[in-house]
Amino acid sequence: MTPEEAFDAAMRYENRANPYPYFDELRKTPVVRVTNGIYAVTGYDELIALAHDPRVSSDRRKSHAPSAGDGPVVDESVLAMIEAYDRDPSFIASDPPDHDRARRQCMRFFGPPHSPDVIPSQEPLCQRIVNELLDKAARKNRMDVVDEFAYPLPVNVICRVIGVPIEDEPQFHPWIADAITGLFDLGPDIETEEGQARRAKGEAANLAFKKYIIGLLEKAEKSPGPGMISQLVHDDGPDGRMSPSAIVNNIILLFAAGHDSTVNLISHCVLTVLRNPESIELLRNRPDLIPGAIEEVLRLQSSVQFFPTRSALADIEIAGTTIPRGSPIYLIYAAANRDPRRFPDPDGFDPQRADNEHVGWGRGIHVCFGGPLARLEVNTAFEAFLRRVENPRLIEDPPSYRVSQVFRGPRHLFIDYDGIMPDRR
Amino acid sequence: MNRNSFKDNGRIVIVGASLAGLRAAEGLREEGFRGQLTIIGDEPDEPYDRPPLSKQVLKGWVAADHTKLPRLRQVDAEWRLGVAATALDRANRLVRLADGSEVPGDRLLIATGVRARRWPNAEEAALQGVHTVRTSADAARLQAALAGGPRRVLIIGSGFIGSEVASVCRELGLEVTVTERGPAPLSGALGGVIGTIAAEMQRAAGVDLRTGVSVLALEGDAAGHVRRARLSDGSTLDVDVVVTSLGSIRNVEWLDGCGLAAGFWGVGCDAGCRAFDINAVVTTNVFVAGDIARAPHVLYDYQFLVMEHWDNAVLGARVAAHNMVCDEVDRWAHLLIPQFWSGQFGVNIKSVGVPSFGDEIVFTQGSVKQRRFAAAYGRRGRIVGAVTFNHGKWIEHYRQEIARSGPFPPQPPGFDFPENMRVMPADFPARGVPTEAPDVVLTGHAPSERRAEFRPRQR
Numbered sequence: 001m002t003p004e005e006a007f008d009a010a011m012r013y014e015n016r017a018n019p020y021p022y023f024d025e026l027r028k029t030p031v032v033r034v035t036n037g038i039y040a041v042t043g044y045d046e047l048i049a050l051a052h053d054p055r056v057s058s059d060r061r062k063s064h065a066p067s068a069g070d071g072p073v074v075d076e077s078v079l080a081m082i083e084a085y086d087r088d089p090s091f092i093a094s095d096p097p098d099h100d101r102a103r104r105q106c107m108r109f110f111g112p113p114h115s116p117d118v119i120p121s122q123e124p125l126c127q128r129i130v131n132e133l134l135d136k137a138a139r140k141n142r143m144d145v146v147d148e149f150a151y152p153l154p155v156n157v158i159c160r161v162i163g164v165p166i167e168d169e170p171q172f173h174p175w176i177a178d179a180i181t182g183l184f185d186l187g188p189d190i191e192t193e194e195g196q197a198r199r200a201k202g203e204a205a206n207l208a209f210k211k212y213i214i215g216l217l218e219k220a221e222k223s224p225g226p227g228m229i230s231q232l233v234h235d236d237g238p239d240g241r242m243s244p245s246a247i248v249n250n251i252i253l254l255f256a257a258g259h260d261s262t263v264n265l266i267s268h269c270v271l272t273v274l275r276n277p278e279s280i281e282l283l284r285n286r287p288d289l290i291p292g293a294i295e296e297v298l299r300l301q302s303s304v305q306f307f308p309t310r311s312a313l314a315d316i317e318i319a320g321t322t323i324p325r326g327s328p329i330y331l332i333y334a335a336a337n338r339d340p341r342r343f344p345d346p347d348g349f350d351p352q353r354a355d356n357e358h359v360g361w362g363r364g365i366h367v368c369f370g371g372p373l374a375r376l377e378v379n380t381a382f383e384a385f386l387r388r389v390e391n392p393r394l395i396e397d398p399p400s401y402r403v404s405q406v407f408r409g410p411r412h413l414f415i416d417y418d419g420i421m422p423d424r425r
Numbered sequence: 426m427n428r429n430s431f432k433d434n435g436r437i438v439i440v441g442a443s444l445a446g447l448r449a450a451e452g453l454r455e456e457g458f459r460g461q462l463t464i465i466g467d468e469p470d471e472p473y474d475r476p477p478l479s480k481q482v483l484k485g486w487v488a489a490d491h492t493k494l495p496r497l498r499q500v501d502a503e504w505r506l507g508v509a510a511t512a513l514d515r516a517n518r519l520v521r522l523a524d525g526s527e528v529p530g531d532r533l534l535i536a537t538g539v540r541a542r543r544w545p546n547a548e549e550a551a552l553q554g555v556h557t558v559r560t561s562a563d564a565a566r567l568q569a570a571l572a573g574g575p576r577r578v579l580i581i582g583s584g585f586i587g588s589e590v591a592s593v594c595r596e597l598g599l600e601v602t603v604t605e606r607g608p609a610p611l612s613g614a615l616g617g618v619i620g621t622i623a624a625e626m627q628r629a630a631g632v633d634l635r636t637g638v639s640v641l642a643l644e645g646d647a648a649g650h651v652r653r654a655r656l657s658d659g660s661t662l663d664v665d666v667v668v669t670s671l672g673s674i675r676n677v678e679w680l681d682g683c684g685l686a687a688g689f690w691g692v693g694c695d696a697g698c699r700a701f702d703i704n705a706v707v708t709t710n711v712f713v714a715g716d717i718a719r720a721p722h723v724l725y726d727y728q729f730l731v732m733e734h735w736d737n738a739v740l741g742a743r744v745a746a747h748n749m750v751c752d753e754v755d756r757w758a759h760l761l762i763p764q765f766w767s768g769q770f771g772v773n774i775k776s777v778g779v780p781s782f783g784d785e786i787v788f789t790q791g792s793v794k795q796r797r798f799a800a801a802y803g804r805r806g807r808i809v810g811a812v813t814f815n816h817g818k819w820i821e822h823y824r825q826e827i828a829r830s831g832p833f834p835p836q837p838p839g840f841d842f843p844e845n846m847r848v849m850p851a852d853f854p855a856r857g858v859p860t861e862a863p864d865v866v867l868t869g870h871a872p873s874e875r876r877a878e879f880r881p882r883q884r
Contacts, residue, residue: 052819053822054789054822057840363821364819
């Protein structure tokens with residue numbers, strides 16, 4: 001199998017439930033040129049090196065990557081909006097110093113030292129939501145872990161943090177789902193007729209969602225409210241105020257990343273322990289092991305498997321390969337996390353794995369912004385699930401997966417169970 | 426005694442009950458050592474973490490007795506705390522203690538670390554209000570003194586401890602004078618180019634920084650409390666609190682006469698933590714870890730390196746523990762690329778490698794003006810160290826470049842170019858001034874201390 005074939009296979013939807021054998025195949029050359037001149041990085045050491053290399057850019061405007069196509073046919077007013085709100089990319093797609101400033105400006109309203117209470121203060125909400133969801137499930141013996149358990153928690157929390165009305169969920173949820181399905185399918189499937197239709201739908205959804213966020217921003221300009229949108233619009237911090245286009249793009253980034261990847265991790269936690277039933281007893285008896293077990297799930301099933309922003313700004317020599325200047329680079333976290341040179345028994349689930357410095361949160365300056373919030377949410381959900389759900393069983397394995405290979409997770413995860421214990425904490 | 430029976434029945438003594446001693450004890454149990462384990466420490470406290478003492482503790486965020494080190498596992502050891510080791514009798518395999526007792530053991534780990542260098546005039550050093558910061562008790566006393574609202578604090582010496590204390594004083598709104606005999610703060614560890622930036626940071630924060638100035642005398646009042654300092658620039662300062670931060674002294678005195686390679690720079694050992702005797706012959710049963718260990722390093726021309734850093738204590742202790750009980754073919758090397766951090770004046774400083782091994786410096790990323798940058802140190806065309814100010818997430822890149830002896834100056838970044846990317850002399854002070862010694866030091870031998878007996882060519 002050539003590297004291109006392995007890469008295409010890993011990207012193809014039919015292998016979404018288990019792309020890992022193809023990552024293993026790719027890793028025979030830890031940094032290797034694949035389809036469309038992309039350099040796929042699957043070795044752990046090589047990924048760590050490139051994630052910290054100041055010659056690797058995250059600003060797509062600096063790469064030779066082909067642009068996303070001609071875009072949808074739109075009217076004049078939409079073009080004007082794109083003109084106004086596309087200028088400054090989000091910080092995940094920026095380099096220092098812009099990246100550092102934007103991340104600081106956002107962190108001012110999310111974490112210490114300026115906002116140390118934002119994340120911890122979500123805990124009561126997390127507990128309440130999780131227990132309500134389980135109470136609801138107590139009336140039956142089957143649930144879809146994705147839709148009925150994993151999804152509602154993060155979306156409620158991120159709405160509160162960002163300042164998006166949860167009442168609008170029926171409106172924005174399909175936009176985000178369509179945008180991820182249409183714009184974050186980076187494999188060969190997108191070239192099919194069906195794929196092109198998905199892409200068009202995704203672009204329309206992306207635009208609609210952006211318009212929606214712009215609406216919230218304009219509203220916050222007139223009347224300040226709770227949440228990051230309003231806080232960024234009225235920011236008087238040491239770095240000054242972000243441009244409206246940077247606010248919009250960063251809010252879209254945080255909002256989408258802030259629930260989608262968390263949903264995938266919660267679902268994968270449940271899936272993984274149900275595949276390894278002996279671990280359920282262990283974690284029930286020793287809840288102190290749960291945080292480590294979550295990290296192990298993230299190592300095995302990285303919620304963000306890679307992110308397609310990086311490119312080389314110079315010829316970079318690494319692991320016997322020279323990445324030519326301008327080439328797109330995919331740091332494939334999901335592959336590096338199973339590098340046998342770094343992790344013994346890399347495909348095994350060991351909730352007590354020692355020395356588990358996986359790259360599931362990314363590394364370097366782009367390391368996950370929302371990690372501390374995600375950890376709180378996933379811990380709360382997973383702990384309650386283990387404690388309250390009696391004798392859970394998988395109905396189908398593998399479950400059906402979502403389309404995107406970037407934000408990879410089950411679309412549904414049906415389980416049967418004997419009952420739900422009352423919340424007696 | 427074969428290996429397995431040693432693991433079951435051996436006796437190991439660890440002298441030093443701080444970070445290295447504790448982690449070594451845990452490492453030994455992790456390795457399956459089931460024999461008798463004794464840990465001796467001169468301080469009365471259980472092992473505690475020192476980095477917060479000069480930062481969070483002084484600021485009053487954390488009580489001095491709340492920095493106990495987390496225990497990674499049970500160690501099932503006999504703890505002899507509050508009693509110092511006074512001698513090592515290698516022939517009889519005994520450690521003698523200050524209370525007259527003796528602790529026998531088959532293998533020994535030396536982890537006695539360093540202590541703060543005191544103000545050299547004993548009478549002045551004994552005045553109330555004259556402090557050092559090394560132990561938890563030191564930090565508790567100094568915190569109380571700072572909380573009492575002194576009119577002015579004088580800090581003598583502007584290495585990392587002195588600079589961190591000065592930073593805390595300014596955050597507490599206290600007037601503070603820092604005297605530094607050298608040209609700039611931190612210049613021993615990071616050189617004059619970075620020292621100049623550190624000096625600007627101090628002055629911008631309102632520190633009365635006086636470089637090239639030493640303190641001639643400290644004077645007390647009738648009650649024996651320090652009140653004045655006379656400086657070499659001719660001035661006199663009214664001060665209520667004096668912090669002497671003059672670097673450290675290795676706790677080797679208890680090893681006098683035992684025949685080990687112990688001296689000013691610590692206890693010589695191989696890269697596997699096995700102690701050398703005075704002739705540089707490696708011992709079998711004596712191991713060294715932490716601040717006091719001094720071992721040759723492959724990256725730095727096999728020169729001996731001492732590293733007064735947290736990760737050196739943790740990782741060195743782990744290697745020592747392994748090598749104390751493993752098979753000969755299974756020994757590990759402790760070849761650390763040193764790394765440390767400091768927090769002062771709102772800036773997170775991180776460093777990797779051995780900057781003072783370099784003689785040139787170049788800014789590689791960020792902005793010096795905005796105090797967020799990375800700089801690399803080079804020697805003979807290769808990178809040997811790096812420092813970051815509020816740029817710590819890049820340190821891994823420099824660690825990797827140092828590990829592979831990458832080129833100096835390094836390739837330029839792709840973005841965020843510093844204002845000035847010229848290679849400059851790093852401007853380290855001349856070697857030999859003990860109070861200006863960096864925390865990572867390449868330690869050549871001192872010929873005056875040489876006691877080796879050379880083997881004659883002919884018998």
